Amino acid sequence: MFFLIGLIVVIGSVLGGYLPHGDIRLLNQPLEVLIIFGAATGAYIISNPKSVLGATPKHLGRVFKGPPHKKSDYVELLVMLYSIFRLAKAKGMLALEQQIEKPDESALFSAFPSFLGKDAAVEFICDYLRLMTMGTDNPHEMEALIDEDLESQKHEAHAVSHAITAMSDGLPAFGIVAAVLGVIVTMSSITEPPEVLGRLIGGALVGTFLGVLLAYGLIGPIAKSLGAYGDADIKYYQCIKAGLLAHMAGYAPAVSVEFARKTLLHHDRPTFQELEEAVQAAPKVG
Numbered sequence: 001m002f003f004l005i006g007l008i009v010v011i012g013s014v015l016g017g018y019l020p021h022g023d024i025r026l027l028n029q030p031l032e033v034l035i036i037f038g039a040a041t042g043a044y045i046i047s048n049p050k051s052v053l054g055a056t057p058k059h060l061g062r063v064f065k066g067p068p069h070k071k072s073d074y075v076e077l078l079v080m081l082y083s084i085f086r087l088a089k090a091k092g093m094l095a096l097e098q099q100i101e102k103p104d105e106s107a108l109f110s111a112f113p114s115f116l117g118k119d120a121a122v123e124f125i126c127d128y129l130r131l132m133t134m135g136t137d138n139p140h141e142m143e144a145l146i147d148e149d150l151e152s153q154k155h156e157a158h159a160v161s162h163a164i165t166a167m168s169d170g171l172p173a174f175g176i177v178a179a180v181l182g183v184i185v186t187m188s189s190i191t192e193p194p195e196v197l198g199r200l201i202g203g204a205l206v207g208t209f210l211g212v213l214l215a216y217g218l219i220g221p222i223a224k225s226l227g228a229y230g231d232a233d234i235k236y237y238q239c240i241k242a243g244l245l246a247h248m249a250g251y252a253p254a255v256s257v258e259f260a261r262k263t264l265l266h267h268d269r270p271t272f273q274e275l276e277e278a279v280q281a282a283p284k285v286g
Helices: 002-018 030-047 050-064 071-091 093-101 119-133 139-187 194-248 253-261 272-281
Strands: none
Touching: 002 050, 002 194, 030 139, 030 194, 050 139, 050 194, 071 093, 071 194, 071 253, 071 272, 093 119, 119 139, 119 194, 139 194, 194 253, 253 272
16 A cells, blocks of 8 residues: 555656656657666576575565554464463463464464464464473573574565665666667667757666666665565564563563563554453463
């Protein structure tokens, strides 16, 4: 939604400033577009591994979505963490084994359908709960391990955005390439009348215009948006991390969940009262 609004503002502002004095037909230069986008796409393919190329379409789809996690998702996550910690405190960590081995069939996780629909998050929390049921009880070692895991996830989440940023940086140069080729065509027609030469030169300069506009008005902002999406997704896992480490340190379930709540950004963070009411209304599991 906001992507489309921003795109309309960019195009509307540029064309709105051009049309009172210029001919829109002169901007219709499909060969210039072919040179710029074709060369940029080829360079993108050359400079990125197969994993990044394969992930690009999926990541581009995120531009049209909102944030990966809403406030309601975080409330559900915190309530679920409370349920896990309460069960572990009451019956021991081994009571979680049957819940984490088949989370799709788990009575605990089934009570939180939004979380259960996030396959990567389910795998993340089950992996670390499994380590805890196997006897891992050092919160500092666990923190180091989770940090390494999150660093890998962050690298993967930003790989496409970094690649598209590099593409954006190259677009002005490809625009110059298109402009230079247009000048070459113009010079080959140097004997033509001034009005013909003027139109050819104008068409050549469209290449520079398109390269700069696409870089800073479209491709660059897309890369920035994908980076922000990745950061917001990682925050979800950092919330889980804070709760797990607090539980391992021996805190009560309510305190452990409060540790997790405080990691969230203010616009996603439920108040203490909101969380308390959600916990009281949650189904009792175990």
